[in-house]
Amino acid sequence: MTTPARLDCIQHPGHESCACYGACVPDSGDAERSGIYGRGRDACHVGVATEAVDIGAVSRVYGPEGSKEWIVTAGVIATGLVLGGWAVRLWWVGGRRKAGA
Structure with a gap:
């Protein structure tokens, strides 16, 4: 599970790029990791725990829908x-x- 703490967005003419940062508690029971980069604006709900797939990256998790x-x-x-x-x-x-x- 990951719990977003903040949403950072950068806007350019005709484009917006957002990143969601927070903490992740792996299903394996390992220690909580903070500063984790997650999904963008549509799936980032600050303070609400959501499912995440931990691929073993130090600072990144993915949503159940995967990545493009x-x-x-x-x-x-x-x-x-x-x-x-x-x-x-x-x-x-x-x-x-x-x-x-």
Whole structure:
């Protein structure tokens, strides 16, 4: 369970990013940890204990619904693969043209 103590939000033109900070008591019975980063504005209700999934990170827990952070990671990996494939293709085609000249 995690109990949010504060909600910090930063607003930019057309965008708002919120982080919820509080304390977490692991289901394993370990000691309470404070300063834990949790979910954003929609799921953060200061002072109300909510379910949380402790993934073992020092300062982070997730809600039962999971996280969408994997989307950014997948995008970065896909971009790297595309750029790497493009570079290999240029090298491959350039080498074949020199050999045929």
